Amino acid sequence: xxxxxxxxxxxxxxxxxxxxxxxxxxxxxxxxxxxxxxxxxxxxxxxxxxxxxxxxxxxxxxxxxxxxxxxxxxxxxxxxxxxxxxxxxxxxxxxxxxxxxxxxxxxxxxxxxxxxxxxxxxxxxxxxxxxxxxxxxxxxxxxxxxxxxxxxxx
Amino acid sequence: xxxxxxxxxxxxxxxxxxxxxxxxxxxxxxxxxxxxxxxxxxxxxxxxxxxxxxxxxxxxxxxxxxxxxxxxxxxxxxxxxxxxxxxxxxxxxxxxxxxxxxxxxxxxxxxxxxxxxxxxxxxxxxxxxxxxxxxxxxxxxxxxxxxxxxxxxxxxxxxxxxxxxxxxxxxxxxxxxxxxxxxxxxxxxxxxxxxxxxxxxxxxxxxxxxxxxxxxxxxxxxxxxxxxxxxxxxxxxxxxxxxxxxxxxxxxxxxxxxxxxxxxxxxxxxxxxxxxxxxxxxxxxxxxxxxxxxxxxxxxxxxxxxxxxxxxxxxxxxxxxxxxxxxxxxxxxxxxxxxxxxxxxxxxxxxxxxxxxxxxxxxxxxxxxxxxxxxxxxxxxxxxxxxxxxxxxxxxxxxxxxxxxxxxxxxxxxxxxxxxxxxxxxxxxxxxxxxxxxxxxxxxxxxxxxxxxxxxxxxxxxxxxxxxxxxxxxxxxxxxxxxxxxxxxxxxxxxxxxxxxxxx
Numbered sequence: 244x245x246x247x248x249x250x251x252x253x254x255x256x257x258x259x260x261x262x263x264x265x266x267x268x269x270x271x272x273x274x275x276x277x278x279x280x281x282x283x284x285x286x287x288x289x290x291x292x293x294x295x296x297x298x299x300x301x302x303x304x305x306x307x308x309x310x311x312x313x314x315x316x317x318x319x320x321x322x323x324x325x326x327x328x329x330x331x332x333x334x335x336x337x338x339x340x341x342x343x344x345x346x347x348x349x350x351x352x353x354x355x356x357x358x359x360x361x362x363x364x365x366x367x368x369x370x371x372x373x374x375x376x377x378x379x380x381x382x383x384x385x386x387x388x389x390x391x392x393x394x395x396x397x
Numbered sequence: 398x399x400x401x402x403x404x405x406x407x408x409x410x411x412x413x414x415x416x417x418x419x420x421x422x423x424x425x426x427x428x429x430x431x432x433x434x435x436x437x438x439x440x441x442x443x444x445x446x447x448x449x450x451x452x453x454x455x456x457x458x459x460x461x462x463x464x465x466x467x468x469x470x471x472x473x474x475x476x477x478x479x480x481x482x483x484x485x486x487x488x489x490x491x492x493x494x495x496x497x498x499x500x501x502x503x504x505x506x507x508x509x510x511x512x513x514x515x516x517x518x519x520x521x522x523x524x525x526x527x528x529x530x531x532x533x534x535x536x537x538x539x540x541x542x543x544x545x546x547x548x549x550x551x552x553x554x555x556x557x558x559x560x561x562x563x564x565x566x567x568x569x570x571x572x573x574x575x576x577x578x579x580x581x582x583x584x585x586x587x588x589x590x591x592x593x594x595x596x597x598x599x600x601x602x603x604x605x606x607x608x609x610x611x612x613x614x615x616x617x618x619x620x621x622x623x624x625x626x627x628x629x630x631x632x633x634x635x636x637x638x639x640x641x642x643x644x645x646x647x648x649x650x651x652x653x654x655x656x657x658x659x660x661x662x663x664x665x666x667x668x669x670x671x672x673x674x675x676x677x678x679x680x681x682x683x684x685x686x687x688x689x690x691x692x693x694x695x696x697x698x699x700x701x702x703x704x705x706x707x708x709x710x711x712x713x714x715x716x717x718x719x720x721x722x723x724x725x726x727x728x729x730x731x732x733x734x735x736x737x738x739x740x741x742x743x744x745x746x747x748x749x750x751x752x753x754x755x756x757x758x759x760x761x762x763x764x765x766x767x768x769x770x771x772x773x774x775x776x777x778x779x780x781x782x783x784x785x786x787x788x789x790x791x792x793x794x795x796x797x798x799x800x801x802x803x804x805x806x807x808x809x810x811x812x813x814x815x816x817x818x819x820x821x822x823x824x825x826x827x828x829x830x831x832x833x834x835x836x837x838x839x840x841x842x843x844x845x846x847x848x849x850x851x852x853x854x855x856x857x858x859x860x861x862x863x864x865x866x867x868x869x870x871x872x873x874x875x876x877x878x879x880x881x882x883x884x885x886x887x888x889x890x891x892x893x894x895x896x897x898x899x900x901x
Contacts, residue, residue, distance in 0.1 A: 248828050249563070276850070278850060284576040287576055290569050294566040295566055315620065316620070323618055331815075347793065350791065354621060377796060381445065385446060389803065
């Protein structure tokens with residue numbers, strides 16, 4: 244039996260929802276209310292697991308020919324996620340201004356690799372201007388406080 | 398009603414409301430015109446800017462984005478053959494061939510005027526129907542609300558183009574997000590997996606922002622090309638507006654029917670303008686005396702598509718203002734904006750917040766002439782802006798998503814939710830799961846639980862869900878919508894099999 248993407252997705256969702264369902268069995272009922280905190284989650288997780296298993300079963304019983312593979316740049320997607328993950332991770336430590344500057348510069352360079360000094364200048368200028376504009380627009384004019392860095396206090 | 402609408406219009410004409418509406422409309426036109434940037438993404442980008450504004454200022458800005466975006470999307474559809482947004486795909490079918498035949502101005506302005514007519518006709522329904530529908534919903538008890546939300550979820554799951562099972566599973570996954578955190582009755586922690594900040598539950602806005610922004614941007618990144626689109630900004634857009642108006646008004650049935658389709662699709666939860674414009678185009682072709690001419694650059698195709706996608710906005714606003722159920726992702730963001738300002742959406746919204754509700758109607762109506770003025774003055778500038786490289790646009794959009802998520806509670810937890818939702822949203826797209834039912838599940842999951850608990854606390858008899866007439870009707874419609882979509886799916890499969898056999 245060879246599973247397609249649908250089958251694997253069904254399997255993963257079924258496993259996760261059954262695990263969470265098992266966790267709800269440990270929730271204690273409250274005598275003040277007729278239904279406990281686990282009542283609705285059990286319904287939702289039960290229904291989710293049922294749909295996921297149905298998807299798995301459907302995929303196993305109705306195998307589909309695999310679609311033609313498109314040449315997509317997954318490496319770039321991974322790099323984008325990694326840079327964004329680093330940005331989110333760095334935000335509370337180095338603060339909004341520094342991390343945003345580096346994030347914009349890195350993403351811009353990733354998507355449109357600068358080949359000469361002029362290109363790098365463009366990357367840095369875009370990062371600097373965007374960071375300053377966003378920071379001032381939110382902190383000064385829209386009274387939205389942006390994260391300060393624990394390490395930098397900036 | 399008219400008095401309140403008059404007051405709303407007078408309010409909206411004040412500079413403090415007119416400026417955000419104008420800015421929103423301008424941003425919407427540009428965002429709608431940018432291929433790869435959807436209206437949802439534009440409204441997500443605008444969201445953090447509205448936090449510091451009054452509720453009506455923020456909502457006026459978002460309504461401006463919505464109306465402007467629907468109209469702006471047709472610019473690149475007609476002139477470049479690239480739909481600025483999914484709800485302008487059908488506009489490309491006739492708009493671009495007409496432009497290529499040497500009539501770019503005609504194609505563009507037929508679209509713009511049809512959008513204005515469709516939108517303003519939709520406004521009549523928006524103003525007239527929202528109040529009575531909300532009144533009807535006021536008679537609902539928790540059983541009916543529970544049934545209504547279940548109906549909304551089942552309809553969305555059934556109406557998605559991919560498999561019904563995936564639609565249903567996607568909706569259920571959205572509900573799973575809402576069960577993490579304290580239970581809404583006694584506040585007892587549940588399924589927090591030892592993560593402290595999960596006790597407060599997962600707010601839906603960062604989930605929505607993450608899912609939509611990342612799904613869209615990363616799908617574009619997969620196919621990213623470093624060579625920018627060549628755009629000819631020197632096209633001749635001069636046209637006789639009297640002739641264009643005559644062309645549209647000579648087809649009153651087409652205009653009204655397309656508007657009606659847009660409204661109905663808009664009222665249905667979480668479907669959106671992409672379905673409206675395709676359906677209206679298809680209907681226009683079926684009713685036409687010259688269906689073979691569709692796709693060659695005839696005005697009917699442009700009118701149908703554009704009138705319907707702007708009317709769709711009005712339909713979506715009806716659903717959110719009368720029932721608190723978002724008609725699509727854009728109104729889901731608006732729902733989040735209302736929540737941030739402490740305003741409860743739902744049937745009581747209009748009676749408890751009449752000035753705000755009628756202000757929203759006024760913003761919707763006034764956004765149309767603003768779009769017209771903007772496009773009269775600056776279509777060519779919009780064409781220039783379209784050339785902004787995505788390598789600059791994407792990081793800026795993602796930074797604004799971070800700011801929007803962070804500003805929700807001035808805490809990093811919402812940013813982590815954004816990142817996790819982004820990864821999850823992208824995986825959903827890659828595995829072919831529709832996003833709309835998931836988001837609706839995230840938004841309605843809490844409400845489904847609260848109303849289920851309320852109903853059982855009032856009376857533990859589960860039969861009440863099927864013995865109370867409105868609740869029974871709504872649940873029957875939920876089952877009916879699933880049965881109907883199974884039937885439609887089977888019919889499509891059979892048709893595909895027959896056509897496949899005929900090909901051989």
